[in-house]
Amino acid sequence: MNSFASKxxxxxxxxxxxxxxxxxxTGTSVVAIKYKDGILMAADMGGSYGSTLRYKSVExxxxxxxxxxxxxxxxxxxxxxxxxxxxxxxxxxxMWDDGNSLGPKEVYNYLNRMMYNRRNKFDPLWNSxxxxxxxxxxxxxxxxxxxGVHYMDNHVATGFxxxxxxxILRDEWREDLTFEEGVKLLEKCMLVLLYRDRSAxxxxxxxxxxxxxxxxxxxxxxxxxxxxxAFQNPTKGAEGSW
Amino acid sequence: MFRNQYDTDxxxxxxxxxxxxxEYAMEAVxxxxxxxxxxxxxxxxxxxxxxxxxxxxxxxxxxxxxxDHIGLAIAGLTADGRVLSRYxxxxxxxxxxxxxxxxxxxxxxxxxxDKAQVCTQRSWKRPYGVGLLVAGLDESxxxxxxxxxxxxxxxxxxxxxxxxxxxxxTYLERKFETFTNSTRDELIKDALFxxxxxxxxxxxxxxxxxxxxxxxxxxxxxxxxxxIQPLIDSLEIKEEGGEPxxxxxxxxxxxxxxxDI
Numbered sequence: 001m002n003s004f005a006s007k008x009x010x011x012x013x014x015x016x017x018x019x020x021x022x023x024x025x026t027g028t029s030v031v032a033i034k035y036k037d038g039i040l041m042a043a044d045m046g047g048s049y050g051s052t053l054r055y056k057s058v059e060x061x062x063x064x065x066x067x068x069x070x071x072x073x074x075x076x077x078x079x080x081x082x083x084x085x086x087x088x089x090x091x092x093x094x095m096w097d098d099g100n101s102l103g104p105k106e107v108y109n110y111l112n113r114m115m116y117n118r119r120n121k122f123d124p125l126w127n128s129x130x131x132x133x134x135x136x137x138x139x140x141x142x143x144x145x146x147x148g149v150h151y152m153d154n155h156v157a158t159g160f161x162x163x164x165x166x167x168i169l170r171d172e173w174r175e176d177l178t179f180e181e182g183v184k185l186l187e188k189c190m191l192v193l194l195y196r197d198r199s200a201x202x203x204x205x206x207x208x209x210x211x212x213x214x215x216x217x218x219x220x221x222x223x224x225x226x227x228x229x230a231f232q233n234p235t236k237g238a239e240g241s242w
Numbered sequence: 243m244f245r246n247q248y249d250t251d252x253x254x255x256x257x258x259x260x261x262x263x264x265e266y267a268m269e270a271v272x273x274x275x276x277x278x279x280x281x282x283x284x285x286x287x288x289x290x291x292x293x294x295x296x297x298x299x300x301x302x303x304x305x306x307x308x309x310d311h312i313g314l315a316i317a318g319l320t321a322d323g324r325v326l327s328r329y330x331x332x333x334x335x336x337x338x339x340x341x342x343x344x345x346x347x348x349x350x351x352x353x354x355x356d357k358a359q360v361c362t363q364r365s366w367k368r369p370y371g372v373g374l375l376v377a378g379l380d381e382s383x384x385x386x387x388x389x390x391x392x393x394x395x396x397x398x399x400x401x402x403x404x405x406x407x408x409x410x411x412t413y414l415e416r417k418f419e420t421f422t423n424s425t426r427d428e429l430i431k432d433a434l435f436x437x438x439x440x441x442x443x444x445x446x447x448x449x450x451x452x453x454x455x456x457x458x459x460x461x462x463x464x465x466x467x468x469x470i471q472p473l474i475d476s477l478e479i480k481e482e483g484g485e486p487x488x489x490x491x492x493x494x495x496x497x498x499x500x501x502d503i
Binding site: 096098099100101102103105106108109110113 | 343
């Protein structure tokens with residue numbers, strides 16, 4: 001499957017090393033926070049094909065087992081591969097039927113191992129993942145990147161979210177956010193991303209996970225405002241520019 | 243057991259549906275020195291009798307730590323026990339590396355049992371000649387399992403294996419209903435008493451037995467000899483202090499035994 005040797009035979013095509021070189025259909029930022037009862041995660045539903053916003057109903061947040069939520073940015077097909085992998089993992093875990101179950105901590109570490117091992121083979125899964133969950137009252141929230149860099153925090157984001165959303169969260173996140181406050185905070189972040197990230201679209205899903213279970217919201221849009229006076233005459237201060 | 247024509251290899255069934263080689267392997271367990279396990283809601287205690295080949299040599303190691311939350315005691319071929327311990331340690335640490343979480347005991351013993359079963363179904367292998375008392379803690383509580391060479395495993399409240407283990411089992415059977423709610427120290431005393439029963443007359447000292455414990459917030463470890471000796475001494479005091487001797491009573495029934503002429 002993955003080899004660095006070029007294969008050559010009598011009259012056959014020379015195959016170079018097979019590994020992921022670049023992503024094709026990509027999702028943009030995911031943002032997630034811990035709140036009073038668990039984790040809130042938000043992502044838009046866009047799948048870009050280069051600079052084209054080609055797919056507009058891509059679900060980039062999925063529940064994993066009973067206790068976890070996985071959100072991904074980056075290559076969508078690799079995300080689907082990860083979901084298939086985790087599905088099998090959870091299945092075998094359930095088959096034991098013995099009172100033990102893989103919680104968010106275990107899934108997070110499994111993902112970390114998977115991403116890092118692929119990176120070592122120079123064939124990464126081109127994703128930045130956010131794994132959140134609640135088990136036995138304990139909240140977990142962490143992120144794993146395509147090269148295996150991983151950390152846990154009270155609020156995490158991928159891609160542009162790190163630059164635009166996290167500063168807002170650093171200022172405004174609190175330990176005891178209610179569900180409504182959490183959603184409002186996430187929407188504030190997603191709005192900034194919508195204005196400033198060109199791969200973002202105005203169609204979001206917000207997912208919540210608590211001890212009771214997972215809820216992924218129906219897709220919805222945020223209200224945007226473009227009536228700033230500065231937009232009336234944009235080149236006022238700089239004659240000759242456009 | 244007597245020799246018969248169906249006992250040469252493990253892949254031959256007897257007409258009665260028995261695998262004699264497997265049963266002989268279980269005999270090997272009965273020859274080893276005793277090992278005992280007792281479980282409560284929060285702790286599991288393992289105790290074993292240490293045999294030494296001679297006064298010059300050190301004692302056989304019979305209790306192994308597998309992970310912070312799992313340990314085991316063996317009876318039988320100690321070499322087989324050592325090899326299996328290495329396998330179990332390997333499984334535990336691999337799981338921990340991937341999931342950052344301790345391997346549930348129940349899953350470990352199934353893997354061990356499956357490994358033992360393989361040896362009962364290959365003509366070029368022999369069954370492991372060691373019985374393992376696996377003690378551990380996981381999400382679903384405290385557990386004590388017995389894995390035998392046949393590839394079977396059972397969960398126990400308390401169990402004893404090895405030579406003269408019947409004496410210990412008799413004692414444990416009397417008291418097992420109290421174990422769930424026993425404290426850690428009560429469990430240790432019960433384990434020591436059970437070990438004493440298997441010695442049948444020989445003096446119990448901390449140098450000929452090993453006791454290990456695993457519990458909630460207490461990683462698996464072998465208890466220091468220095469800590470064990472006072473507990474043994476307190477057992478003796480209790481015994482001498484007039485605890486009724488509960489070994490077999492003489493038959494004093496007046497009726498004559500029926501004669502069948």
